[in-house]
Amino acid sequence: xxxxxxxxxxxxxxxxxxxxxxxxxxxxxxxxxxxxxxxxxxxxxxxxxxxxxxxxxxxxxxxxxxxxxxxxxxxxxxxxxxxxxxxxxxxxxxxxxxxxxxxxxxxxxxxx
Amino acid sequence: xxxxxxxxxxxxxxxxxxxxxxxxxxxxxxxxxxxxxxxxxxxxxxxxxxxxxxxxxxxxxxxxxxxxxxxxxxxxxxxxxxxxxxxxxxxxxxxxxxxxxxxxxxxxxxxxx
Numbered sequence: 001x002x003x004x005x006x007x008x009x010x011x012x013x014x015x016x017x018x019x020x021x022x023x024x025x026x027x028x029x030x031x032x033x034x035x036x037x038x039x040x041x042x043x044x045x046x047x048x049x050x051x052x053x054x055x056x057x058x059x060x061x062x063x064x065x066x067x068x069x070x071x072x073x074x075x076x077x078x079x080x081x082x083x084x085x086x087x088x089x090x091x092x093x094x095x096x097x098x099x100x101x102x103x104x105x106x107x108x109x110x111x112x
Numbered sequence: 113x114x115x116x117x118x119x120x121x122x123x124x125x126x127x128x129x130x131x132x133x134x135x136x137x138x139x140x141x142x143x144x145x146x147x148x149x150x151x152x153x154x155x156x157x158x159x160x161x162x163x164x165x166x167x168x169x170x171x172x173x174x175x176x177x178x179x180x181x182x183x184x185x186x187x188x189x190x191x192x193x194x195x196x197x198x199x200x201x202x203x204x205x206x207x208x209x210x211x212x213x214x215x216x217x218x219x220x221x222x223x224x225x
Contacts (some may be wrong), residue, residue, distance in 0.1 A: 034213050043116075043202055043216035044155075089154070098143060098162075098208055104154035 002027040002101045006090050009107035013080055021075040021106045023064075023090030031092040033057075033066055033073040034100065038087040047075075047088070080110045114138050118203050118217035125193040125224045133188040133220050135203030141215070142208040144186040148172065148199040149219075155202065161186055162208060193224045 007022040025033070032051045036044040048057035053068035062077045073090055087107050091100040119134045137144065145160035147170075157170030161180040175197060177189040186205075190197060200221050204214040 036213075036216075043218045044204075044214075045216070046213045049213055093213075098206070099145075099157065099160065100214060102147075102155040104152065 004103040006103040012109045016079045019077040019080045023073045025092045027092045029095045034091045036089040082110045085110045116217040135186045137205040141205035144205045146188045147202045195224045198224045
């Protein structure tokens with residue numbers, strides 16, 4: 001079945017550091033890919049998405065590129081802020097059902 | 113535009129009690145789903161629905177029932193609560209076609225004692 005693997009956390013960075021959160025997936029066909037963010041005590045919010053190979057999704061300084069050849073969708077940000085502290089979920093979408101497949105999430109802690 | 117509304121936000125139940133978690137959306141989304149979130153487990157799909165009158169099981173359906181009588185509402189019922197159902201529950205909705213992603217509610221934190 002379809003699955004997603006994210007790097008284990010927590011990831012702890014200093015403010016203004018460069019962020020990479022790795023995500024690889026297995027899926028039939030070419031799913032749309034999403035990153036969601038969950039701030040403490042809140043529900044998940046859509047951060048960015050990419051719908052086909054080589055697409056780059058971006059939002060709030062975060063970016064991720066759809067890499068079909070490596071089935072990856074790594075999340076990056078050039079300079080993190082304390083307010084970016086949250087849990088990040090990578091989620092491919094099953095093409096036949098529309099369901100999103102969530103990994104365990106990666107906790108990011110940014111220290112001032 | 114309220115999005116996805118979940119009630120209650122917090123609930124404490126005794127083992128064996130029943131309750132219904134409410135979920136409503138005002139975006140005319142066809143697809144609605146329930147997830148539970150536990151530490152170290154990510155989000156696990158409980159039940160989902162692709163339209164009024166249609167429901168299906170996810171990966172952890174045992175102990176939960178759902179129904180979808182209208183497009184807007186998708187309640188989750190716990191028939192006989194167990195401590196293993198202590199969790200945070202999220203409802204999500206989306207369109208069936210296109211790549212719009214899900215809109216999530218703010219969650220219900222349930223404790224079963």
